Amino acid sequence: MTKRSHISLSVNGDEYETLCEPDQSLVDVLRNELELTGTKEGCSTGDCGACSIRLDGDLVCSCLVLAVEAEGKEIETIEGMAPKSDELHPLQRHFLEINGLQCGICTPGILIAAKALLEKNSDPTETEIRFWLAGNLCRCTGYDKIIRSVQAAAEEMRKG
Amino acid sequence: MATQKKDLLGQRLTRLEDPPLILGQGNYAADINFPNQLHMRIVRSPYAHAKITSIDTAEAAAISGIVKIWTSHDIADLPPIDFRADKSSEELKPFRQNVLATDRVRYVGDPVVAIFAEDPYVAEDAADLVVINVEQLRVITSADDEPGEFDVGLSSEAGLLTHTYGDVDAAFAAADTVIELDLRTGRHSGVPMETRGAIGVYDADEDILKLYGAAKVPHRNRDTLVRMLGRDEDKIELHEGHTGGGFGIRGELYPEDVLVLVAAMRLGRSVKWIEDRQEHMMAANQGRNQHHLVKIAVDKDGMILGMEDEFFHDQGGYVRTHGANVPNRTMCMLTGAYNVPAYRALCHFRLTNKTPAATYRAPGRFESTFVRERLMDALAVKLGIDRIELRRRNLITSDQMPFSLNFDEPGVEDMEIDNGDYPQLLDKALNWLKWDEMEADLERRRAAGEMVGSGIGVFVEESGKGPSDGARISVDENGDIEILTGGASLGQGFETTMAQICANALGVDYQRITVIHGQTNLIPYGIGAHAARATVMTGSAVNVTALTLRTKALDLAAEMLQLPADSLDIVDGTVIVTDKSSGPSITLAEIARRNEEGLAAEDFHKTKESAFPYGIHFAVVKVDPETGSIDVERFMVAYDVGCMVNEMLLEGQLVGGCIQGIGGALYEEFVYSDEGEPMAVTFADYMIPTLDRVPTVECMITEDAPSPHNLLGLKGGGEGGINGVGAAIAGAIDQAVGIPGAITQLPVTPQRMKEILNNS
Ligand code: FES
Ligand code: FES
Numbered sequence: 026m027t028k029r030s031h032i033s034l035s036v037n038g039d040e041y042e043t044l045c046e047p048d049q050s051l052v053d054v055l056r057n058e059l060e061l062t063g064t065k066e067g068c069s070t071g072d073c074g075a076c077s078i079r080l081d082g083d084l085v086c087s088c089l090v091l092a093v094e095a096e097g098k099e100i101e102t103i104e105g106m107a108p109k110s111d112e113l114h115p116l117q118r119h120f121l122e123i124n125g126l127q128c129g130i131c132t133p134g135i136l137i138a139a140k141a142l143l144e145k146n147s148d149p150t151e152t153e154i155r156f157w158l159a160g161n162l163c164r165c166t167g168y169d170k171i172i173r174s175v176q177a178a179a180e181e182m183r184k185g
Numbered sequence: 186m187a188t189q190k191k192d193l194l195g196q197r198l199t200r201l202e203d204p205p206l207i208l209g210q211g212n213y214a215a216d217i218n219f220p221n222q223l224h225m226r227i228v229r230s231p232y233a234h235a236k237i238t239s240i241d242t243a244e245a246a247a248i249s250g251i252v253k254i255w256t257s258h259d260i261a262d263l264p265p266i267d268f269r270a271d272k273s274s275e276e277l278k279p280f281r282q283n284v285l286a287t288d289r290v291r292y293v294g295d296p297v298v299a300i301f302a303e304d305p306y307v308a309e310d311a312a313d314l315v316v317i318n319v320e321q322l323r324v325i326t327s328a329d330d331e332p333g334e335f336d337v338g339l340s341s342e343a344g345l346l347t348h349t350y351g352d353v354d355a356a357f358a359a360a361d362t363v364i365e366l367d368l369r370t371g372r373h374s375g376v377p378m379e380t381r382g383a384i385g386v387y388d389a390d391e392d393i394l395k396l397y398g399a400a401k402v403p404h405r406n407r408d409t410l411v412r413m414l415g416r417d418e419d420k421i422e423l424h425e426g427h428t429g430g431g432f433g434i435r436g437e438l439y440p441e442d443v444l445v446l447v448a449a450m451r452l453g454r455s456v457k458w459i460e461d462r463q464e465h466m467m468a469a470n471q472g473r474n475q476h477h478l479v480k481i482a483v484d485k486d487g488m489i490l491g492m493e494d495e496f497f498h499d500q501g502g503y504v505r506t507h508g509a510n511v512p513n514r515t516m517c518m519l520t521g522a523y524n525v526p527a528y529r530a531l532c533h534f535r536l537t538n539k540t541p542a543a544t545y546r547a548p549g550r551f552e553s554t555f556v557r558e559r560l561m562d563a564l565a566v567k568l569g570i571d572r573i574e575l576r577r578r579n580l581i582t583s584d585q586m587p588f589s590l591n592f593d594e595p596g597v598e599d600m601e602i603d604n605g606d607y608p609q610l611l612d613k614a615l616n617w618l619k620w621d622e623m624e625a626d627l628e629r630r631r632a633a634g635e636m637v638g639s640g641i642g643v644f645v646e647e648s649g650k651g652p653s654d655g656a657r658i659s660v661d662e663n664g665d666i667e668i669l670t671g672g673a674s675l676g677q678g679f680e681t682t683m684a685q686i687c688a689n690a691l692g693v694d695y696q697r698i699t700v701i702h703g704q705t706n707l708i709p710y711g712i713g714a715h716a717a718r719a720t721v722m723t724g725s726a727v728n729v730t731a732l733t734l735r736t737k738a739l740d741l742a743a744e745m746l747q748l749p750a751d752s753l754d755i756v757d758g759t760v761i762v763t764d765k766s767s768g769p770s771i772t773l774a775e776i777a778r779r780n781e782e783g784l785a786a787e788d789f790h791k792t793k794e795s796a797f798p799y800g801i802h803f804a805v806v807k808v809d810p811e812t813g814s815i816d817v818e819r820f821m822v823a824y825d826v827g828c829m830v831n832e833m834l835l836e837g838q839l840v841g842g843c844i845q846g847i848g849g850a851l852y853e854e855f856v857y858s859d860e861g862e863p864m865a866v867t868f869a870d871y872m873i874p875t876l877d878r879v880p881t882v883e884c885m886i887t888e889d890a891p892s893p894h895n896l897l898g899l900k901g902g903g904e905g906g907i908n909g910v911g912a913a914i915a916g917a918i919d920q921a922v923g924i925p926g927a928i929t930q931l932p933v934t935p936q937r938m939k940e941i942l943n944n945s
Contacts, residue, residue, distance in 0.1 A: 046306065049306075056215075056216075061209075062209075062215075062216040063209020063210065063211075065213070065215075065378075065429075066215065067378045067379070067380075067462065068867065068868055069461060069462060070462065070869070072867060072868035072869055073378065073462075073868055075378060103208070103209030104208070104209050106208075107208060113207070117207040117208070120203070120207055121199055121203045121207055122199055123833075124199070124200065124678075124833045124834065124836075124837050126206055126207065127676040127677060127678065127837055127841065128377070128379070128427070128429045128430045128675065128676025129202075129207070129427065129429070129676065130211065130213060130377075130378045130427075130429030130430065130676075133209045136207065154876075155877045156877050159875045159876045159878075160875075161876070162378060162868065162873060164376060164378045164430050164432070164841075164845065165430050165676050165677075165837075165841045166837060166840065166841050167840035167842070167843055167844035167879065167882060168844065168874075168876045169840050169881050169882060170836075170837060170840070171876070172876070172881075
């Protein structure tokens with residue numbers, strides 16, 4: 026067996042130390058070593074966006090990042106999205122109210138990606154939303170209610 | 186009982202299932218783990234058709250961490266994957282798939298070896314070291330090809346299937362006009378965002394085998410496993426967790442499900458298998474792959490006299506759990522919403538060396554609606570009759586309902602459409618769309634040089650096929666309510682739908698309801714979630730059970746309050762005197778506490794009849810002559826669902842289905858090389874629609890024809906979004922490029938579009 030590497034990461038503000046294989050993907054380490062299974066894996070080839078997370082603020086596909094590359098970095102996943110345990114992020118609330126999800130397996134990745142968008146651009150046009158989320162596949166919803174959910178959340182967040 | 190209150194039905198209630206999902210707390214197959222579990226990896230055939238001469242696993246077995254390696258010899262006692270009981274057919278049995286291939290492999294992806302290891306990475310490494318030696322055989326990649334040998338002495342044409350009624354020859358002899366078309370639908374599949382997964386667990390103390398990651402039809406699969414493994418019904422349990430989409434293909438019984446179960450028992454450890462995306466694209470059921478040679482006979486007014494179809498169904502390497510269901514549904518739904526006095530369909534049900542085919546959302550319907558509506562478009566052009574007018578003339582009218590198709594063949598099930606007013610829906614839809622204005626606008630744009638056009642697809646769907654389903658509902662001492670069903674949830678909103686139906690019938694807050702599904706150990710029966718059955722069958726069962734419980738609660742309350750039961754009502758979980766907000770009352774919780782047997786009921790919905798929703802799809806497309814790419818500018822769905830439970834969830838079903846249909850009409854195709862090599866095994870090659878290229882689908886939902894076969898009038902909504910998409914898009918492209926009949930094959934990829942434009 027190959028030599029396992031020791032890495033330390035910060036995920037949603039919590040510090041973690043773990044061992045991983047040199048070729049192990051970050052999504053695998055998050056899910057199987059750190060037991061943070063909210064991030065999903067739909068393809069492992071960077072094509073579906075289910076594994077979207079933020080790495081030092083950048084939106085990335087965690088299936089394409091080696092866990093060792095995340096050493097010392099700040100990671101944000103769906104588990105850290107709600108500000109408090111009894112309070113949802115506006116995106117989460119509007120996805121729930123507008124039915125922006127069906128089976129829900131694409132949802133963590135889409136929420137993370139949408140949050141990254143709204144932090145960069147608080148008033149995106151529909152076209153901007155469509156292109157920003159074009160890398161996040163959803164097979165259930167037909168996408169329309171996802172767009173409406175993001176728009177509603179953006180509007181609420183702008184009003185503060 | 187047509188007077189049953191429906192106050193809560195149709196409302197856009199938010200979903201009960203969402204809170205964990207938006208927090209990342211969903212528990213999908215890959216999220217389920219058991220202590221000390223093994224990981225299974227399947228070595229799949231790299232050959233499309235070959236005789237296995239030997240398999241060498243020695244090098245793989247030498248890797249540390251490998252616990253066991255199985256070939257078919259190690260599980261020679263297991264029968265092939267069986268058909269579901271209601272699909273069993275003696276003639277098709279030789280075409281079933283073995284759990285691991287024995288002496289032949291029949292598609293690239295056919296499971297040959299199963300590796301069990303301590304770690305999934307180790308299992309994968311070992312898989313690369315297995316050597317399968319073969320003698321290659323003739324590969325058949327199309328159902329058009331001359332049939333070959335499925336096995337020694339057994340033709341790869343598994344059967345010739347027919348559906349017939351009326352005097353077809355006389356119809357064609359009397360025809361004023363006959364049109365013949367040659368049409369094809371490509372190979373598509375559901376491709377849910379969650380790949381398949383299965384975890385087998387053996388409880389040795391109780392001698393119970395448990396399968397986690399089950400979906401769609403847990404009870405039916407339990408029954409198949411009982412037959413295959415020779416165990417008692419209570420010794421096999423199927424458990425459904427969260428499921429990441431189904432679309433007909435997820436949750437059927439596959440070889441991998443059987444392997445994890447049997448391995449769990451024989452190796453004494455839990456066994457987990459999670460499919461990777463590439464495997465999914467070559468091992469999970471595919472569908473739609475048909476080639477039709479169809480003709481239609483009409484009189485001088487364009488009234489249909491007869492229809493005849495000969496088609497070739499590409500079944501892939503084996504016949505799976507559904508038997509010949511898809512070609513059969515194709516045949517009985519081909520005449521659709523039209524009066525067709527005489528009809529003959531002949532299907533060549535052929536095995537090929539591609540991934541096995543089975544049901545994918547609106548199985549046989551997406552295909553047959555494409556074929557039928559292509560005929561109508563072609564006829565309209567030939568006869569010079571407006572395409573809407575031609576359709577209207579031929580639609581089955583409401584005074585012909587119920588409308589029966591009685592097939593001549595013994596054993597072929599007749600079809601009785603319960604009700605519907607198709608011309609009415611057409612009128613409503615045209616009004617809603619402002620069709621004439623839309624057409625005039627497109628005409629102007631075409632005159633200005635744009636390649637834009639509109640198309641239409643009219644269809645009937647079948648839903649809620651019986652025979653029966655039941656439910657148990659109980660109120661606990663806190664007033665919380667549990668609905669126990671044998672249904673299944675694939676993400677469509679099953680829990681909310683059931684809770685909303687129950688809350689409506691019983692008079693309680695739906696948020697206090699918990700809905701259980703997909704657990705075969707908790708309830709002995711269950712119809713599952715397939716063929717748009719969940720809302721109609723399980724929903725009706727929940728409705729009748731809630732009504733039974735309501736009567737029970739009112740009788741008990743009458744006694745406790747010393748008032749006549751018929752003066753009482755239940756509002757928000759409390760029995761009150763009808764229409765009085767003050768005065769004597771008692772909560773359901775109190776009744777449950779005071780009554781010795783608590784407060785619970787079990788009841789059943791039984792029917793022999795299906796409910797037939799119907800719809801019309803309209804597409805507006807724009808073709809780019811430079812690139813051949815096609816932009817769907819608008820897509821509109823008009824759909825009559827009989828009775829709507831939750832408008833928001835139904836829209837979700839229709840829009841989601843529609844976008845899947847657009848994928849099948851324009852982008853998605855499982856292409857194979859001449860050697861049977863699958864060319865689309867990633868999302869880069871199998872292109873499902875993305876957000877930047879889909880329209881906002883507009884929906885008009887009506888409730889004009891509630892089904893007479895259940896108390897609420899429910900009809901299914903799961904397949905109405907996808908059924909007519911291929912048809913409508915094809916018609917729209919024809920008009921956009923100004924070439925009638927241009928589209929004969931789906932998907933219309935940019936390459937195909939360019940070719941059509943270049944050849945014109
Ligand atoms: S799993 Fe990473 S993009 Fe699909
Ligand atoms: S909700 Fe199922 S894939 Fe998006």
